[in-house]
Amino acid sequence: xxxxxxxxxxxxxxxxxxxxxxxxxxxxxxxxxxxxxxxxxxxxxxxxxxxxxxxxxxxxxxxxxxxxxxxxxxxxxxxxxxxxxxxxxxxxxxxxxxxxxxxxxxxxxxxxxxxxxxxxxxxxxxxxxxxxxxxxxxxxxxxxxxxxxxxxxxxxxxxxxxxxxxxxxxxxxxxxxxxxxxxxxxxxxxxxxxxxxxxxxxxxxxxxxxxxxxxxxxxxxxxxxxxxxxxxxxxxxxxxxxxxxxxxxxxxxxxxxxxxxxxxxxxxxxxxxxxxxxxxxxxxxxxxxxxxxxxxxxxxxxxxxxxxxxxxxxxxxxxxxxxxxxxxxxxxxxxxxxxxxxxxxxxxxxxxxxxxxx
Amino acid sequence: xxxxxxxxxxxxxxxxxxxxxxxxxxxxxxxxxxxxxxxxxxxxxxxxxxxxxxxxxxxxxxxxxxxxxxxxxxxxxxxxxxxxxxxxxxxxxxxxxxxxxxxxxxxxxxxxxxxxxxxxxxxxxxxxxxxxxxxxxxxxxxxxxxxxxxxxxxxxxxxxxxxxxxxxxxxxxxxxxxxxxxxxxxxxxxxxxxxxxxxxxxxxxxxxxxxxxxxxxxxxxxxxxxxxxxxxxxxxxxxxxxxxxxxxxxxxxxxxxxxxxxxxxxxxxxxxxxxxxxxxxxxxxxxxxxxxxxxxxxxxxxxxxxxxxxxxxxxxxxxxxxxxxxxxxxxxxxxxxxxxxxxxxxxxxxxxxxxxxxxxxxxxxxxxxxxxxxxxxxxxxxxxxxxxxxxxxxxxxxxxxxxxxxxxxxxxxxxxxxxxxxxxxxxxxxxxxxxxxxxxxxxxxxxxxxxxxxxxxxxxxxxxxxxxxxxxxxxxxxxxxxxxxxxxxxxxxxxxxxxxxxxxxxx
Numbered sequence: 023x024x025x026x027x028x029x030x031x032x033x034x035x036x037x038x039x040x041x042x043x044x045x046x047x048x049x050x051x052x053x054x055x056x057x058x059x060x061x062x063x064x065x066x067x068x069x070x071x072x073x074x075x076x077x078x079x080x081x082x083x084x085x086x087x088x089x090x091x092x093x094x095x096x097x098x099x100x101x102x103x104x105x106x107x108x109x110x111x112x113x114x115x116x117x118x119x120x121x122x123x124x125x126x127x128x129x130x131x132x133x134x135x136x137x138x139x140x141x142x143x144x145x146x147x148x149x150x151x152x153x154x155x156x157x158x159x160x161x162x163x164x165x166x167x168x169x170x171x172x173x174x175x176x177x178x179x180x181x182x183x184x185x186x187x188x189x190x191x192x193x194x195x196x197x198x199x200x201x202x203x204x205x206x207x208x209x210x211x212x213x214x215x216x217x218x219x220x221x222x223x224x225x226x227x228x229x230x231x232x233x234x235x236x237x238x239x240x241x242x243x244x245x246x247x248x249x250x251x252x253x254x255x256x257x258x259x260x261x262x263x264x265x266x267x268x269x270x271x272x273x274x275x276x277x278x279x280x281x282x283x284x285x286x287x288x289x290x291x292x293x294x295x296x297x298x299x300x301x302x303x304x305x306x307x308x309x310x311x312x313x314x315x316x317x318x319x320x321x322x323x324x325x326x327x328x329x330x331x332x333x334x335x336x337x338x339x340x341x342x343x344x345x346x347x348x349x350x351x352x353x354x355x356x357x358x359x360x361x362x363x364x365x366x367x368x369x370x371x372x373x374x375x376x377x378x379x380x
Numbered sequence: 381x382x383x384x385x386x387x388x389x390x391x392x393x394x395x396x397x398x399x400x401x402x403x404x405x406x407x408x409x410x411x412x413x414x415x416x417x418x419x420x421x422x423x424x425x426x427x428x429x430x431x432x433x434x435x436x437x438x439x440x441x442x443x444x445x446x447x448x449x450x451x452x453x454x455x456x457x458x459x460x461x462x463x464x465x466x467x468x469x470x471x472x473x474x475x476x477x478x479x480x481x482x483x484x485x486x487x488x489x490x491x492x493x494x495x496x497x498x499x500x501x502x503x504x505x506x507x508x509x510x511x512x513x514x515x516x517x518x519x520x521x522x523x524x525x526x527x528x529x530x531x532x533x534x535x536x537x538x539x540x541x542x543x544x545x546x547x548x549x550x551x552x553x554x555x556x557x558x559x560x561x562x563x564x565x566x567x568x569x570x571x572x573x574x575x576x577x578x579x580x581x582x583x584x585x586x587x588x589x590x591x592x593x594x595x596x597x598x599x600x601x602x603x604x605x606x607x608x609x610x611x612x613x614x615x616x617x618x619x620x621x622x623x624x625x626x627x628x629x630x631x632x633x634x635x636x637x638x639x640x641x642x643x644x645x646x647x648x649x650x651x652x653x654x655x656x657x658x659x660x661x662x663x664x665x666x667x668x669x670x671x672x673x674x675x676x677x678x679x680x681x682x683x684x685x686x687x688x689x690x691x692x693x694x695x696x697x698x699x700x701x702x703x704x705x706x707x708x709x710x711x712x713x714x715x716x717x718x719x720x721x722x723x724x725x726x727x728x729x730x731x732x733x734x735x736x737x738x739x740x741x742x743x744x745x746x747x748x749x750x751x752x753x754x755x756x757x758x759x760x761x762x763x764x765x766x767x768x769x770x771x772x773x774x775x776x777x778x779x780x781x782x783x784x785x786x787x788x789x790x791x792x793x794x795x796x797x798x799x800x801x802x803x804x805x806x807x808x809x810x811x812x813x814x815x816x817x818x819x820x821x822x823x824x825x826x827x828x829x830x831x832x833x834x835x836x837x838x839x840x841x842x843x844x845x846x847x848x849x850x851x852x853x854x855x856x857x858x859x860x861x862x863x864x865x866x867x868x869x870x871x872x873x874x875x876x877x878x879x880x881x882x883x884x885x886x887x
Contacts, residue, residue: 230742230750233734240729246686247716247724248738249707 025302027357028350032300033314036343043338049331058336061324062317068324070199070206074278076316078103080215081270082294083301083308084222085263089154090303091226092259093239098143098158099267100291101165102136104282106268107275108169109135111185111282114192115177121191128192129214129272136268137261139165144260148253154260162287170284179281187280194277211273216309218266223305225262235259267291296344315340382445384409384541384572385430385461390439392425396773399425400436403598405574405591407541412563412573414587414604416580416616418814419786420771422596423576424466427543430574431463432456443541462534463543466550466785468526470518476529477501477514480536504535508565524555531562542566544575548582549812552672552840560586578616578814580609592616617816627826629867630850633662635698636834637683637803642692644678646858651690653678653858660803665825665835667849667866669842669874675858676838677719680807683836684716685709686724696803710739715801717793717809719838725792726780733776736761736795760798768794769820786813790821797824804828807838822848842871842878856880 041051062072082099089096096102109131117124143157179186194209226232237245238255246252270290275282297315301307322336346353385407392400399422407413417423428434430441432450440447443459450456456463470479477498486493498514505512510528518526527547534542544563548556563573563586577583583590583604590607592599592615599615613621637660646652653675660666668676681687683694685706694702701709710716718724726735737746737757745756761776770791772778780788793809806825810818825848829835839845845852846866854861854877861877 228752230747230752233741233752237727237730237734237738241723241727243723244725244727244738246706247684247718249705249710251705251707 024354024357025304025307028353029300029302029307029311029347031353032343032346032350035346036339039342040335040339043335044331047331049329053329054325054331054335057325057328057331058321059317060321061328062321064324065204066202067204067206068320070203070208072313072316072320073212074206074208074316075320076312077209077211077215077277078270078274078288078290079293079297079312079315080309081218081266081273082290083297083312084218084294084305085266085270086294086298087301087303087305087308088222088226088266089259089263090298091239092235092255093242094144094147094256094259094263095155096140096158096260096263096267097155097295098140098161098264098291099270099294100287100289101158101162102139102264102267103271103274103288103291104162104165104169105139105271106132106136106265107271107282107288108172109268110272110276111177111188114188114276115186124192125194125210128276129269132268132272133265134268136271137265140260140264140267141257144257144264147260148256162291166285166287169282173282173284177282183285184283185281188276192276193280194273195280207278209273209277211277214269214273218269219305219309222266226305231258267294270294293340296340296347299344300347382409383407383442384444385574386440386442386445387426387430388440388442390426390429390441391437392422392429392434393437394425394773398596400429400593401596401598402439403593403596405598405601407572407574408589409572410567410570411588412567412575412586414583414590415574415576415593416578416583416590416612417593418578418595418616418816419790419812420784421593421616421814423593424545424784426593427463427545427574427576430456431461431543457537457539460538460540461543462537462539462541464527464530464534464545464547466545466547468530470526470529472519473517475515475517476512476521476532479518479529480514480533484537501532501536504532508535508562508569510562522555523550524552524558527551527555527559528562531566540571542571542573544573544577546576546578546812548577548579553842556582580612580815583612584609594618613815616814621815622819625822625826625847627848628830630664630829632664632850633832635659635661636696637836638693638695639679639683640693640695642679642682642694643690644675644682644687645690646675646678651858653682655692656855656858656860657692658853658860658863660834660836662802662832662834663829664850665829665837665848667837667839667845667852668855669839669845669852670855670878672840674878675855676807678858679855680716680719680805680836680838683709683803683805684714710799710801713802715796715799715804717796717804717806719807721785721788721792726788728779728781730780731776732765732770732772732778732780732783732791733757733761735780735791736764736776736798738795739799764794764798765791767798768824769817770794786817789813790817793821793824797828800831801833803834803836805836805838808840809837810839810841810844842874846871846874854878 044051044054063069085099086096110128113128113131139161143154143161146152146157147154173185174182177185194211196210199208234250234255237250238252242252274288293315297308297311301311318336318340322333325331326333383406387405390400390403403426415423425434429436432452432455441450448459477494480501481497486497501514510532512528512532547559551559566573587604589601590604590612591601594616639656639658641655641657642653643651643655644653656679670676678687682689689702693700696712722728740746746753758776765776768790770787772783772787796804810821825835837848849866851863852866852874853863854874856878861882
């Protein structure tokens with residue numbers, strides 16, 4: 023509850039700051055925001071695009087949040103996405119199976135690829151105490167170059183810089199959805215994301231595995247004392263986190279897009295950190311934070327077309343929101359003060375609140 | 381005589397709790413004033429109010445006869461109030477001098493003038509007999525020395541009123557004596573001291589007056605000289621307290637724990653425990669006595685599996701457990717009240733409920749097929765918390781961090797006894813607890829023994845070891861000096877053995 027309020031305040035402050043920026047460059051903030059939100063939500067097709075934009079962010083946000091709950095900082099979501107996407111694309115381009123089986127195989131390949139990519143830093147952390155921030159960042163670049171050489175060598179498409187297009191059977195896009203959303207590139211990925219949110223929330227809150235992972239995250243010494251296998255949990259947490267990011271890659275490269283490009287680390291990897299932060303590391307929070315990011319990213323083009331506001335503004339607003347979310351201590355403090363003055367006022371007017379024992 | 385500090389009718393509330401209700405405390409110039417109360421009675425809160433960490437809802441504070449509003453610790457510092465916290469606030473890899481000047485660094489032009497500061501610290505140290513080396517690093521000096529650095533911090537800032545929050549909880553008996561000497565020196569130099577404690581012995585030894593609070597309410601202020609320890613204990617707890625531990629003679633049964641020439645390395649990677657052997661039988665309490673850091677932690681961590689064994693064997697009920705995983709040890713019947721409740725004993729950010737099932741969360745009825753059963757956990761936790769009188773703001777739903785230290789300790793002890801282990805390892809089980817709680821915990825440990833279980837007690841408090849144990853194993857420098865029957869020994873003999881003098885004909 024508290025965290026939700028803090029996140030909402032961060033968002034509002036970020037939007038206000040963005041509005042000030044618009045004023046500063048001589049545009050009307052009201053018009054600007056109208057176009058921004060119109061661009062994201064004006065019609066059913068744009069809503070579909072917004073959801074599709076948000077999908078990989080839901081996955082990477084979940085990946086970062088989940089690892090963070092176990093006390094791990096997974097900076098490698100971008101690399102895990104790339105490998106997950108590469109594996110899924112490879113399966114999609116190589117095998118000629120019936121659609122449901124092929125899609126399941128691609129999803130499994132994405133999970134395995136991402137999971138493997140995060141297993142390595144997890145293992146090094148558990149075995150040699152190598153800090154995961156360093157090793158996941160290095161894994162990002164290994165993924166980058168792996169894709170860089172694998173794609174032209176085995177899956178070369180129309181140009182040097184991208185893979186062949188996957189067939190329609192191998193795409194997460196389905197005619198039903200595309201028609202329903204009037205030509206949007208929304209795809210099955212959003213459903214996978216919703217399922218992932220539910221599963222992760224369930225694991226964290228209701229299972230013994232979640233209990234252990236959180237205990238290790240909060241205090242690994244106490245977890246060890248209580249007989250939990252700390253190292254196994256660190257590795258497991260990284261694998262699950264990587265698998266989520268890998269799924270994000272599946273959604274991005276075989277859903278939103280139809281090919282994988284070389285020479286690009288997907289920006290969703292690092293955005294995932296911001297999404298997790300704004301979502302206060304809770305799965306549901308991540309879901310809504312990713313939707314907000316989706317709105318800002320997909321509305322910004324329309325805004326730019328309609329009014330003289332540069333598209334970088336969306337990034338700026340996001341940055342400011344993250345800034346406020348990251349300094350949420352300040353917001354907490356203001357809230358406390360507010361609460362206190364209110365309860366003092368109550369003191370004067372009525373009976374004092376609850377009594378208890380020290 | 382004039383008052384330096386007057387706290388009048390202070391009231392401080394937290395959500396769900398009135399921590400201080402109409403409490404008055406006055407401090408005369410040049411006196412040592414004890415603030416006595418049970419764990420969670422509101423002592424630390426009251427001092428937090430004086431030190432500017434909390435704002436009182438009601439009441440006035442007067443410093444040197446002037447009414448003041450202390451809105452934060454900086455204001456308190458300016459008013460000449462300094463505090464030594466129970467958990468020191470020092471930067472481990474800074475030197476003594478660097479720690480002391482932190483926040484008020486002396487400058488020479490644009491650069492730090494460390495030398496000047498170090499010299500002043502050396503002078504102060506000499507003046508008050510603190511014997512602190514300004515150039516050693518915090519991580520290299522003992523806990524007692526670290527405390528002196530904290531004291532020095534206040535002197536450096538020219539504090540007139542010094543608050544000590546349970547200063548002796550972390551000290552060895554010798555260090556406690558030294559601290560008392562230092563406190564007397566400070567008084568002679570015109571400082572005034574408030575000492576938060578629940579150790580009556582120390583109050584008797586050093587304090588002039590004593591203010592007692594109980595469950596957030598002020599009970600009264602007495603002159604220490606004219607009041608007996610029993611009277612003070614009664615004021616604090618609200619009933620008569622039995623200082624003597626009642627217990628029947630032990631009837632030892634079969635061997636539960638057998639340690640056979642065990643050697644274990646310590647944190648510095650040298651043998652901290654050498655060829656140590658001991659037996660604990662059903663129905664007896666075996667105490668390990670020794671000065672801190674003489675191998676006790678190594679023994680405990682080797683038995684519980686937190687530390688690797690170099691050589692030797694550990695048998696539990698005849699089964700070799702030397703190299704099995706921690707969880708299996710717990711399941712085969714080892715309960716462990718750890719030395720450091722914050723590091724090992726609790727997940728501080730978990731609720732009390734979750735902490736109460738920390739070792740059994742995956743067993744029925746708390747979990748089935750990997751799914752937690754919240755209702756069963758809640759019920760189980762509630763019964764432990766009630767049973768062991770753990771007081772918290774929101775019951776089982778409270779975050780463990782929000783509890784006072786004593787209540788945290790009671791929760792841990794409750795959790796471990798509730799496991800009903802064949803071998804209960806209790807390390808410093810009453811550290812930081814008030815007499816009422818100590819009495820209660822001692823009773824529970826003896827009850828556990830009388831149920832036919834084995835108890836291994838490790839404590840730095842010699843009194844506690846002597847009173848509770850049936851047999852006492854004395855360690856020095858990682859070696860077993862000897863084992864004696866508690867009924868046939870005394871403080872002097874054990875004290876000598878703790879210093880490494882072995883005794884002829886030990887059992």
